[in-house]
Amino acid sequence: MSDDSTTAPEDGSGQSQEGSRWRRRKRPGPRRAEGMPTGPIEVRRAVIDAAAQLFCRDGVAEVTLRAVAQRARVNLGLISRYVGSRDDLVRATFADLSDKLTAEVRADPTAARGFGSDSVMVCWTRILSHLVVVDPETAIELGRAPMEDLVAAAQDVYGQSEPAARLRVAQLMGSAMGWRLFEPFLMEAAGLDPDSIDDIRAELLGVHRRLAAQPLPSPPDPPERPGAGRGSAEGPVS
Template identity: 30%
Template sequence: MSGAGTPAVQTAGAPRGRIDKRRAIVDAAFTVFAREGYAQAGVDVIAAEAGVAKATVYNHFGDKETLLRQTIADHSDRALARNMAAVERLTGDGPDLRAMLEEVGGQLLRCYVDDASWALRRLLSAEIGQFPDLIDIVQGRAADRVLQALADRLGRLSLAGRLRTADPLLAAEHLSALLTGTMDTRARLGTRPLPDAELTAMTRAAVDTFLRAFAAEPVAPGPPPD
């Protein structure tokens, strides 16, 4: 069942032992849902993967649908933390704007292509037809917040005279698209590992194009790929 009557995602605190069991269940659910799909994923299989009793899963989450939503929410939160750690490195302090954007852009790109992120996107794509609200969980808890944080940093650079944009959110959308736009095809939806050199080259090309559009002053082309 899905739609307006869906249960709220849990956020309340809990004692340490309960949190540890909950984390184990969520991790196991993510593995099983990603491997078998929601319809084929049995709660007994998830419980065995987590090393807990089947009743424990129901005690924590109530039903399998709630568990799916909580699993998506938790892994969105983890993706948010990884991406925000990268965005926070984008400051106005560094003398070399290109190098700073390449460092941050490279970290964001590597977040996009890590195993957990691919698994989350594949799971979302597989189940969104039955549970269309899952995209709202991912967007609200991770993607939109990362994009807004990136826009805030780019806006600060614009105010400092280092970038030229009247719409930092649009600039952030452009940078994100330049970094990740070809990754699904290049990585075959995560089934083809991407060499680090390829990721570095893609980051440099993305930043070079971004600076040509948004730098406050004309910029020289970046170095050619190694």
């Protein structure tokens, strides 16, 4: 009787080639650590969030891509694959924070924007301070949206004309961003009590709201006390 069964050729080691191929296919790869992001969307999200935290804490110029990858728990090469260069990462992070800040403004236009080190407003301001120096066109392109929403809020909430709303928003944002960048210096140099920081911030927010509601033209300057500004014929200049 003839035997119709076939035997797979051996590979010289006494094992069939088919069996060797099967074993190679079944060999498991390195196990991914629990919680590591997977796929383009998760990786990009993790990288941008990590970059925002590090840029905000250490400053844009001090942060390396390797540090971002470690914080995001991703392979370093995935940053260039899913985000791009370091400059691309800075722009993507600022664009993401601009979207978040715009959403906050739309949800509650007159709410206090956070002063905490990890708040959207603080991180947005710190990255903006870098971009306005190295890439001002991108700073304007990506940072305009929150400003435009604040202009609309000044018109809707306080009844400002468009020219007045634009000027007031520029004024209050200049003050707000300056305070968030330089708060430690301002507190120390002005001799302010650090235990009163919450009251000082609340007062600043009140000043901003009153400024946003102040129509044009502004009231006249307050009169100077007699003898003030003796060091200059024109008095002190702010």
